[in-house]
Amino acid sequence: xxxxxTAGKAPRRGLFSWKRFTAIVKKEFxxxxxxRISMMMxxxxxxxxxxxxxxxxxxxxxxxxxxxxxxxxxAESRAFIEHFSASGYFRIDGYVxxxxxxxxxxNADVIKVGLIIPADFDRKIQRGEVVAPQLIVDGTDPxxxxxxxxxGMLVSEMATRELLNERLSxxxxxxxxxxxxxxxxxxxxxxxxxxxxxxxxxxxxxxxQNITLMLTAFALVREKERxxxxxxxxxxxxxxxxxxxxxxxxxxxxxxxxxxxLSICMFWFGIPVAGSLPLLLSIGFLFVLCxxxxxxxxxxxxxxxxxxxxxxxxxxxxxxxxxxxxxPREAMPPFIAAIGYAIPLTYFLEILxxxxxxxxxxxxxxxxxxxxxxxTLVILSLAILRxxxxxx
Amino acid sequence: MNVDxxxxxxxxxxxxxxxxxxxxxxxxxxxxxxxxxxxxxKGCIFGFLGPNGSGKSTTIRMLCGVLHPSSGIAHxxxxxxxxxxxxxxxxxxxxxxxxxxxxxxxxxxxxxxYAGVYGLSKEVRNRRKExxxxxxNLEGKEKKLAGTLSGGWKQRLALGCALIHKPELLIxxxxxxxxxxxxRRVFWEIIHALSRQGITILVTTHYMDEAESCDLVSFILxxxxxxxxxxxxxxxxxxxxxxxxDVFIHRVEQxxxxxxxxxxxxxxxxxxx
Numbered sequence: 047x048x049x050x051x052t053a054g055k056a057p058r059r060g061l062f063s064w065k066r067f068t069a070i071v072k073k074e075f076x077x078x079x080x081x082r083i084s085m086m087m088x089x090x091x092x093x094x095x096x097x098x099x100x101x102x103x104x105x106x107x108x109x110x111x112x113x114x115x116x117x118x119x120x121a122e123s124r125a126f127i128e129h130f131s132a133s134g135y136f137r138i139d140g141y142v143x144x145x146x147x148x149x150x151x152x153n154a155d156v157i158k159v160g161l162i163i164p165a166d167f168d169r170k171i172q173r174g175e176v177v178a179p180q181l182i183v184d185g186t187d188p189x190x191x192x193x194x195x196x197x198g199m200l201v202s203e204m205a206t207r208e209l210l211n212e213r214l215s216x217x218x219x220x221x222x223x224x225x226x227x228x229x230x231x232x233x234x235x236x237x238x239x240x241x242x243x244x245x246x247x248x249x250x251x252x253x254x255q256n257i258t259l260m261l262t263a264f265a266l267v268r269e270k271e272r273x274x275x276x277x278x279x280x281x282x283x284x285x286x287x288x289x290x291x292x293x294x295x296x297x298x299x300x301x302x303x304x305x306x307x308l309s310i311c312m313f314w315f316g317i318p319v320a321g322s323l324p325l326l327l328s329i330g331f332l333f334v335l336c337x338x339x340x341x342x343x344x345x346x347x348x349x350x351x352x353x354x355x356x357x358x359x360x361x362x363x364x365x366x367x368x369x370x371x372x373x374p375r376e377a378m379p380p381f382i383a384a385i386g387y388a389i390p391l392t393y394f395l396e397i398l399x400x401x402x403x404x405x406x407x408x409x410x411x412x413x414x415x416x417x418x419x420x421x422t423l424v425i426l427s428l429a430i431l432r433x434x435x436x437x438x
Numbered sequence: 439m440n441v442d443x444x445x446x447x448x449x450x451x452x453x454x455x456x457x458x459x460x461x462x463x464x465x466x467x468x469x470x471x472x473x474x475x476x477x478x479x480k481g482c483i484f485g486f487l488g489p490n491g492s493g494k495s496t497t498i499r500m501l502c503g504v505l506h507p508s509s510g511i512a513h514x515x516x517x518x519x520x521x522x523x524x525x526x527x528x529x530x531x532x533x534x535x536x537x538x539x540x541x542x543x544x545x546x547x548x549x550x551x552y553a554g555v556y557g558l559s560k561e562v563r564n565r566r567k568e569x570x571x572x573x574x575n576l577e578g579k580e581k582k583l584a585g586t587l588s589g590g591w592k593q594r595l596a597l598g599c600a601l602i603h604k605p606e607l608l609i610x611x612x613x614x615x616x617x618x619x620x621x622r623r624v625f626w627e628i629i630h631a632l633s634r635q636g637i638t639i640l641v642t643t644h645y646m647d648e649a650e651s652c653d654l655v656s657f658i659l660x661x662x663x664x665x666x667x668x669x670x671x672x673x674x675x676x677x678x679x680x681x682x683x684d685v686f687i688h689r690v691e692q693x694x695x696x697x698x699x700x701x702x703x704x705x706x707x708x709x710x711x
Contacts, residue, residue: 063557065554065557065558066554066555066557068554069550069551069553069554069555070551070554070555072550072551072554073540073543073547073551073554076542076543076547077540077542077543080542081542272538272540272541273534273536273538274538274539274540275538276534276536276538277532277533277534277538277599277600278538278555279502279504280502280503280504280527280530280532281527281552281555281556282524282527282528282555282556282557283555
């Protein structure tokens with residue numbers, strides 16, 4: 047080693063070097079390839095999350111376990127009970143002899159609903175009087191309680207009207223008229239109101255964010271933990287080259303996860319993309335970049351992978367709760383809902399549901415796309431700036 | 439203290455590899471490096487000695503252009519470390535005590551990566567790799583993951599990575615910490631061989647036997663350089679000093695005003711007194 051080949055022709059400061067950049071990309075790809083967990087992530091995460099959320103998170107309540115206390119025991123009361131079990135919302139699990147038994151069954155969590163039919167049920171129907179059967183609902187779980195309550199009221203109203211009509215027509219009188227104003231309701235985009243159609247497309251966004259965020263956050267922190275960063279910062283490498291070079295493999299992996307999750311949504315859950323697939327794929331790419339930038343930003347703060355993990359919880363939890371992923375943003379107090387606007391996933395979810403379910407195009411989504419692009423730019427610049435500082 | 443040490447052996451017309459002029463680094467109210475100045479001639483092995491926390495690493499980080507000095511100037515191979523950081527970085531190789539290798543990359547891939555980072559062409563890279571693998575006794579281990587190598591091999595691979603771009607100045611931060619005695623000898627043989635090829639070497643170490651084989655040493659204490667001379671002159675100039683370790687301990691005692699146990703043999707009986 048006698049000659050001084052390189053010393054004279056050192057690159058000038060501030061010049062982007064393609065050689066340095068590709069050296070980093072190459073190294074990252076090798077490292078990712080050797081890391082089994084990183085390689086499994088884009089496959090396992092969509093499978094596990096999609097099946098968990100696709101089947102476990104179901105806000106449609108039916109077949110609520112119900113006990114009946116029939117104090118009347120007539121043809122009328124039996125017809126009334128029949129309406130409940132035929133509605134599909136209630137499953138009559140048994141008959142009890144007194145109110146205490148209903149109470150006990152609710153306490154033991156055996157039933158959620160108790161139906162009490164008063165002793166004078168048939169007489170009041172025959173006289174055309176107001177009848178007052180009682181519906182007891184276990185309100186512990188508000189979702190179940192609300193559905194049971196609403197459908198109970200509806201079923202009971204319809205059943206009593208039918209019984210009254212029957213009696214009136216039997217007596218040769220006129221059937222009771224239905225109210226003259228009648229709303230005809232039509233539900234668009236998800237006519238059967240399946241919660242799967244609401245959850246699964248949104249899950250694509252959440253999965254995409256999780257994969258990319260995790261992998262990128264760890265990528266840089268790992269260099270700090272193993273102190274290889276010390277070696278890197280004394281080389282002529284520029285922070286822009288380092289960050290961009292490290293991002294490339296994770297763009298690929300994150301996008302792979304996105305494609306895989308989208309395929310599960312389309313082919314397993316049978317939710318087709320109503321709108322433009324190319325549009326979805328391009329905005330999806332933008333969101334990968336955005337999540338990467340967030341991961342990068344986390345890694346400039348965290349010194350260990352444990353710290354990065356904890357920081358990630360602070361990103362992931364609000365993005366599950368506040369983005370409108372499961373809980374409707376309309377129901378949130380304005381202040382909390384406003385926080386949701388600071389989360390990129392909120393915008394991407396609207397885009398996802400817009401394209402997949404509504405089939406709308408850019409003319410309705412440009413605002414959200416613009417916001418997403420803005421977030422990406424701001425977070426990425428912040429990450430690069432902070433990273434440059436953290437090297438000092 | 440400002441010592442202009444230029445041992446006679448190097449002559450007077452030699453250009454300096456490192457020139458440090460009134461360099462100071464403050465972190466808030468704490469002064470880590472306090473107005474130090476020294477010059478290191480080219481081709482010299484320079485031992486930078488001092489207790490932990492004395493300002494060695496801070497000085498090194500400023501020389502590498504990683505930390506900005508609060509005041510003062512430093513030149514590496516005639517280039518200002520603040521204004522010409524990129525050129526300075528290209529002309530120096532650095533190896534930290536933790537052998538910052540990528541343990542999930544092979545020997546080959548580690549060398550390839552640093553070659554790429556320094557912008558070497560494929561031909562140059564392959565030629566150098568051959569040389570370095572020979573130098574580090576890593577033949578036959580090219581395809582092994584760096585993480586599976588034992589201490590001495592890791593250390594020499596890290597040295598190889600630091601040398602891939604043929605730096606004119608090699609900075610070694612405690613390169614032999616945690617390495618067995620045989621690997622330590624092998625490593626210093628390589629250091630002396632590199633020095634004979636004209637590479638200037640700055641090395642920090644706590645092993646005084648290593649330091650005695652340097653051409654020039656500096657003692658740094660509390661951010662100040664309190665000695666800067668050849669090891670021979672330092673030992674000769676210190677009354678009752680048998681070796682550099684004695685000099686080092688005397689200096690620390692003088693500055694801190696606290697006595698340090700004389701030898702390790704005496705310590706054996708401390709509890710029985």
